[in-house]
Amino acid sequence: MADSAMAYSAISVLSTDSYTPWEVGMSSVNPEERFSSSPKASRAAIRGVKVAMKGIGGSLALASLVTMGLLFGMVFVLLLGLVFIMESENPSFGLAIAVVLTILFNAVVFFLSPFLMDLTQRWLYGTRWVSLADIRRQSPEAAQVIEQVCREHKLKQPRLGIIDDQNPTAFTYGSLPDTARLVVSQGLFTYLEDEEVATVYAHELGHIVHWDFALMTLAATLVQVMYLIYVFGQRMSRGGGDNKAKDVAQSLALAAYVFYIVGTYLILYLSRTREYFADHFAAESTGNPNALSRALVKIAYGIVEEGQREKEPSRLMEGTRALGIYDAKSANSTGTAYRVAASPERVGRVFLWDLFNPWGWWMELNSTHPLTGKRVRALSTYAEQLGLTIEFDMGRVVQEGKRLSKHRLYGNFALDILLYTAEPLGLIVGLIVGLLLLPTDWGFLMGAFLGLGAGILVKRSVMYPDFNRAPQSDVLTLMSDPYASPLRGQPVKLDGKLIGRGQAGYSFGSDLKLQDKTGMLFLRYSSRFGPIGNFLFGASQVKDLINTSGSTLGWFRRGIAPWMDLIRYTSGGKTINSYHRFWSLILGVGCILAGIILPMVLPPFSSF
Numbered sequence: 001m002a003d004s005a006m007a008y009s010a011i012s013v014l015s016t017d018s019y020t021p022w023e024v025g026m027s028s029v030n031p032e033e034r035f036s037s038s039p040k041a042s043r044a045a046i047r048g049v050k051v052a053m054k055g056i057g058g059s060l061a062l063a064s065l066v067t068m069g070l071l072f073g074m075v076f077v078l079l080l081g082l083v084f085i086m087e088s089e090n091p092s093f094g095l096a097i098a099v100v101l102t103i104l105f106n107a108v109v110f111f112l113s114p115f116l117m118d119l120t121q122r123w124l125y126g127t128r129w130v131s132l133a134d135i136r137r138q139s140p141e142a143a144q145v146i147e148q149v150c151r152e153h154k155l156k157q158p159r160l161g162i163i164d165d166q167n168p169t170a171f172t173y174g175s176l177p178d179t180a181r182l183v184v185s186q187g188l189f190t191y192l193e194d195e196e197v198a199t200v201y202a203h204e205l206g207h208i209v210h211w212d213f214a215l216m217t218l219a220a221t222l223v224q225v226m227y228l229i230y231v232f233g234q235r236m237s238r239g240g241g242d243n244k245a246k247d248v249a250q251s252l253a254l255a256a257y258v259f260y261i262v263g264t265y266l267i268l269y270l271s272r273t274r275e276y277f278a279d280h281f282a283a284e285s286t287g288n289p290n291a292l293s294r295a296l297v298k299i300a301y302g303i304v305e306e307g308q309r310e311k312e313p314s315r316l317m318e319g320t321r322a323l324g325i326y327d328a329k330s331a332n333s334t335g336t337a338y339r340v341a342a343s344p345e346r347v348g349r350v351f352l353w354d355l356f357n358p359w360g361w362w363m364e365l366n367s368t369h370p371l372t373g374k375r376v377r378a379l380s381t382y383a384e385q386l387g388l389t390i391e392f393d394m395g396r397v398v399q400e401g402k403r404l405s406k407h408r409l410y411g412n413f414a415l416d417i418l419l420y421t422a423e424p425l426g427l428i429v430g431l432i433v434g435l436l437l438l439p440t441d442w443g444f445l446m447g448a449f450l451g452l453g454a455g456i457l458v459k460r461s462v463m464y465p466d467f468n469r470a471p472q473s474d475v476l477t478l479m480s481d482p483y484a485s486p487l488r489g490q491p492v493k494l495d496g497k498l499i500g501r502g503q504a505g506y507s508f509g510s511d512l513k514l515q516d517k518t519g520m521l522f523l524r525y526s527s528r529f530g531p532i533g534n535f536l537f538g539a540s541q542v543k544d545l546i547n548t549s550g551s552t553l554g555w556f557r558r559g560i561a562p563w564m565d566l567i568r569y570t571s572g573g574k575t576i577n578s579y580h581r582f583w584s585l586i587l588g589v590g591c592i593l594a595g596i597i598l599p600m601v602l603p604p605f606s607s608f
Contacts, residue, residue, distance in 0.1 A: 523566045
């Protein structure tokens with residue numbers, strides 16, 4: 001039976017057909033029944049067997065040590081820089097007070113955070129606290145895992161909570177392991193089977209065992225200190241006193257801001273690393289990495305399903321995005337694939353983008369969670385080490401990825417990164433050119449506006465290609481494209497139904513959710529009257545458009561979350577037009593005109 005499942009995987013994952021009519025009908029099947037059409041992969045006979053993480057997520061201790069060491073080092077260097085600011089008896093006294101207050105405030109919040117979060121959770125989401133017996137009634141294996149982990153790691157049982165929301169999620173918070181809270185939504189029990197729920201609980205317990213929330217709080221405090229030093233340096237550079245001291249303060253502010261940006265990305269890196277290790281902990285504790293792979297995919301599926309039922313995005317998923325086991329923004333592609341797949345192996349094809357597209361790596365830098373495909377691949381590696389068959393045959397997916405066109409994936413990526421950042425890059429280059437080469441008094445201003453305008457127009461030409469011959473497509477086919485990009489839009493036509501707004505809790509939002517027979521996609525609207533027009537459109541027209549079916553034309557893009565920039569939506573003789581290209585043209589041309597005209601009308605710069 002296992003061999004036949006593997007053989008089927010080889011065919012289904014590599015198939016270029018996106019779906020069949022019979023598979024589309026699967027969207028109405030109960031989530032627990034969907035995997036019954038093909039055999040589930042096995043689990044280890046005993047729990048607690050160690051599996052290696054070589055090449056996956058790095059070293060947790062090393063990642064924590066390096067991140068915290070770099071953050072402490074940056075703060076030390078910045079504080080040392082204050083010594084060289086002269087012409088004051090105690091120029092760093094104000095900063096010292098601010099730093100001390102920041103540390104004290106964060107320390108107080110750290111120890112009070114469990115109780116503050118309890119109040120917030122209760123108010124926002126109606127969290128109710130339950131006993132282990134309550135969990136056991138819904139998932140016997142999850143209760144067993146909680147008892148096992150707490151016993152083996154000498155942990156006090158975390159306070160257990162349930163939120164009555166059908167969006168499947170789970171998260172942990174607290175200050176110390178003995179004050180931890182482990183909260184799940186009711187949707188977790190709806191969409192996942194017993195063994196899958198158990199692996200999710202094990203993942204969250206892994207965060208507690210590894211002291212994740214304590215380290216993340218400390219790291220965030222250090223980054224806040226860097227920002228305080230940046231603000232302090234900026235104020236000193238604008239004050240009176242010796243020019244030398246002001247120059248040093250300006251340099252200090254610049255260094256502090258650079259360190260602040262670097263520190264922010266270090267925290268994101270640490271967060272992603274800790275997710276890998278929580279997955280690894282769950283795989284070892286339960287001996288069932290396949291169930292966690294399945295759980296991640298089903299969670300994505302549940303998020304998509306609930307999103308199609310609600311006219312507004314879930315506040316729970318938005319509010320707990322960084323805390324949850326799964327980044328809800330990335331659920332669409334995985335959840336959509338599972339929604340129409342006849343077997344779990346078919347889902348693997350949408351992971352090609354996560355694993356091989358360089359934009360996936362670039363976008364992941366700004367995410368608290370690793371891309372789903374990378375997590376499933378890691379879990380598949382653990383399953384192989386345990387001698388198990390694999391739920392999602394990632395080996396076949398990897399082989400498919402190796403056959404992708406390297407030129408299409410990487411040939412223009414460096415250029416695309418420059419184009420993706422064309423506006424700030426054009427501004428900086430124009431400013432430098434203006435300062436060095438333009439002879440006028442306002443040369444730097446002319447160069448800055450001309451560079452910014454040129455950057456906007458160049459990026460516009462790449463982002464919004466001609467759409468007159470846009471092909472007909474569907475959501476799943478678009479999400480399965482391993483070459484998709486957030487920069488180079490794909491002109492496509494989709495037929496579907498508008499099922500709600502795109503912004504969580506915003507009743508005047510102008511963005512929309514489109515559902516077709518294969519899945520759901522967000523549509524971004526742009527009025528020709530700018531933000532005011534977007535607001536008026538959201539306030540006056542979106543309500544009447546919801547639940548209408550029609551034809552959509554737009555540019556598809558793929559990032560952490562896929563979306564479409566709307567061009568036109570037509571339903572029942574009514575047409576809604578969106579103007580993304582219009583505003584980029586206006587802004588680009590406006591900047592160029594400003595760069596030409598302003599230096600001619602402004603008085604000499606030396607007169608200021």
